[in-house]
Amino acid sequence: MLFSELAEYYDKLESISSRLAMIDVLTEALKLVGKGEMQAAIYITQGTLAPAFEGIEFGMAEKLAEEAIAIATGYTKEQVDSSFKKTGDLGLTAQDMKGKSRLKSISSNRYTVLEVYNMMRKIATTSGAGSKDLKIKMLANMIAAANPVEAKYIVRYPLGQLRLGVGDSTIMEALSVMATGSREFKKELERAYNICSDLGFVGEELSTGGKKAVEKMHVAIFKPIRPALAERLPTAEEIIERLGGTASVEQKYDGFRLQIHKKGIKVRLYSRRLEDTTEMFPDIVKATLDEVKVEDIIFEGEALAFNEATGELFPFQETIQRKRKHGVEEKVEQLPLHLFAFDIMYLNGKDMLHEPYEKRRDEIEHILKGGELILPTTRIVTKSPKELELFFEKSVENGLEGIMAKDMKAPYIAGARKFSWIKMKRSYKGELSDSLDLVILGYFLGRGSRAEFKFGGLLCGTYNRKRDMFETITRLGTGFSEAQMSELREKLDKIKTKSKPARVDSVVEPDFWVIPKYIVQVNADEITKSPTHTCGRERQKDGTEIGYALRFPRLVGNETIRSDKGPEETTTTQEVIGMFKEQKKVSLKES
């Protein structure tokens, strides 16, 4: 497939305002993708070069792209820059300048999707002396050979600003229709994606081997599994009841999640977002080799820094200092880590995902016997809400976040938030017991004292998993420092869109819409019902439509933007509805 054809479809996708129409256009496009180039087509559509765990990123600076546009169109860098100041989007600048190029097109070369992908990969992986000029030259060559629409995407792609508004779920739905004519096969594609975290690979298997090849896909070492996630419940009684009378109740540690893959003497570590973080934690690699005495294994746990003199665990703020790329050795000395293992997914050739938790837990305890740095999570097994409550109180007293209760009979449910894991966190008066992770959908301009920052707050939303849409839940204007306001404004300016993105459902109109990309952590006094927001919106008997909203929302958390979550990993609409119901129950009990 020629890249120019794919670019035409992207152009259509951008102008579409309904999700269903989006699936149709994407399906049509995917039907034209040949065998052997599906993987590339999917990565490009995702705006990436490879799955997160491969760690290949563009990191291209705008200045560099500006130079390439100038070379390819015959304009000066200053002219490109002044156009960029007007459009705010270098893709549009490239399209415009290509349309009125001062250079005759000398190249009759029409690049295929695969060729563009391969060249982009080369640009990303070129390093060392002279690499900057080489990158500019390669990009300029591609722009020179492109038509204006093609040029728009050739420039946006390496800048990480494709602006298609397509998510993984949308791609899987389109793949399903492409291959089978119906949406039914999406479930199977999801299963495959959840165990390998590589949608390009799943798409290529489908394209070359058909449905059967996807059905055959299984867990493999060095392909991280998308993490199982927890639901919430506020009381011990409800937890025990929901888990069928017996629960494995574990301490909930506040560190960072690591998925550990070991094959012989090779070990790789993956983060919550499935990025390869092996280089950051040589101590965990060593501890795995020393203490995990099995050939092949995939297991998972929470890493926390501890005080070597007292054995005490450090809070998250200390632990997080270990997440760094430089000065690793020094930090290993200062802040040694423990890993509290809580699950096992693969053992010596055997897929453990389908084994009941009690068996997986037995296995992990057995394997980790006598370990020093890698330990199983502290836990009790109980039928008694009272006992669960006491364990929770004690955990909180010991400075932990709360507890995780687990269904003894459940399999490991990759990539989904289910009631086989239930979290209960310590809460403070006047605050929701858990913060929400919301996606930024738009922003409002500042007035009064905030006019200087041109920042008057954010429009934030949840992800509705069933509809594959983003729904608004709150306007967020509190909790920001001045530095955070400037940072947000700068980041958001780069992803502004002219109109509301197709997968956003909103009745509120912010001053600017943005591509759903960044996540903020928000707490509030309570969840209320509201006609203003579309989160969980339902038509009432009297014809009005009511959704959910937040009362007194404020920005919280350690980072302005959560770096470990993507837009589809926000708190879902379904979770908000659950939290609303639970909150109602609690307040009924309290009154």
Ligand code: ATP
């Ligand atoms: P989530 O990871 O569920 O999207 P989150 O990042 O906001 O949400 P929390 O809601 O605080 O995190 O809790 C879930 C996280 O708790 C897990 O992802 C895991 O990293 C951590 N965790 C700590 N202790 C345990 C445990 N015993 N079992 C499972 N997970 C645990």
